[in-house]
Amino acid sequence: MRTVNRRHTLTRADIDDGVCPLPDELATRLPHPEAVTVVVEHRMHGLDPAGETFTCPLSQEIAWQVSGLVWPPDVHPGTLVIISWQAAKDELHLRTIVLDDPMRVDGVDYFHEYDPRVVTREFDPGRSNRGQVLNVVRRQGRVYEDGSALYPEAGLAAACGLGRGQKGAFLLKNAVDQLLREGYVTRVTGSLNADGYPSYPPVDDEEQAEMLFYAPLVEPAPYPGDFGGDGGGERREHWVKGFVRKLPPGAQATERQQSLHAKAMETAQIDEPLEPGYTFVKKHHRHG
Structure with missing residues (x-):
């Protein structure tokens, strides 16, 4: 019998529960479902071999899966x-x-290797007010192949659970303003089709609407032990130096952001040019 290969993108639940889902055509080939020998082939931080062998039961709940695994600590949601x-x-x-x-x-x-779309969906932004807003944008919004996400701003009040009335509106506004200030999201004008599906740039003959656009900040990572390397875990409250971030297609940095970027370049706070389609986010304190 030949080797059968399939790909799977790990979710947070897969990692936390120590499982790996299997496709039907592969699961039904296993001759000893009560005790499957599972070999995890992995290099810790992409360097040192850290493989491990488990004896796992095969079970079928919603889908077939092997359980009893311990995923390496540098495997994060979205890993292929x-x-x-x-x-x-x-x-x-x-x-x-x-x-x-x-x-x-x-x-x-x-x-x-990872799937940017799953990374966006699976990231845990925490239970703060701004975390709840970001969670809605990333989990319920339209997610593109590069991991960016789009969500109609008018739907946030009902989806975020920050309360109703004047107090809820106040908390929501503050949370959105914080995300805009931190550079997590950008406000753009998009459109909604008859089913409420968002698009940006706006589509002709569709209703225009204000949107929040999220783009992941992707940058080279150091190896543990190098300057700036910390092993790669999810980070909570910390200071973020100024950085250049992707904008939605067709959008450009404002004059203020261009000025802030120029000043940061002059003072050697940053050495990355501000290319078309990108904006500058100044140094700030980030809550996760």
Whole structure:
């Protein structure tokens, strides 16, 4: 029987619960479902081999899955795994794929290939007011292949759970203003189709609406032990130096942001040019 390969993108639940879902066509090939030998092939931080072998039961709840795994600590939600059944060895192999260069996505270091869309959906922004707003944009909004997300601002009040009336509106405004100030989101004018599906730039003959556009901050990540390397875990409250961030298609930095960027360049706070389609976010304190 030949080797069967499939790909799976790990979710936060997969990692926390120590499971890996399997497609039907692969799960039904396993000859000993009560005790499957599972080999996790992995390089810690993309460098040192850190593979481990488990004996796992195969079960079917919503879908087939093997359980009893312990995923390595540098595996984060969105990480891609190659699943292969190697019949000659009677083993199920789960292999992560090392990136040529590690990447930091909104403060989380990825050393292995990942799906930006799942990273956006699965990131936990916390339970603060601004975290609840960001959670709605990233989980309920339209997510693009690069991990950016779009959500109609008018729908936030009902979706965020910050309360009704004047107090709820006040809390929501403050949360959105904080996200705008921190550079997590940008306010743009998009459109909604008859089913409420958002688009940006706006589509002809659709109702225009104000949107919040989220774009992940993706930058090179250092290896642990290098300057700036911390092992890649999710970060909470910290200071963020000024940085250049992607804007929605067709949008440009305001004159104020261009001026702030020029000043940061003059004082050697940043050395990255402000190219078309990007804006500058000044140094600020970020709550996660």
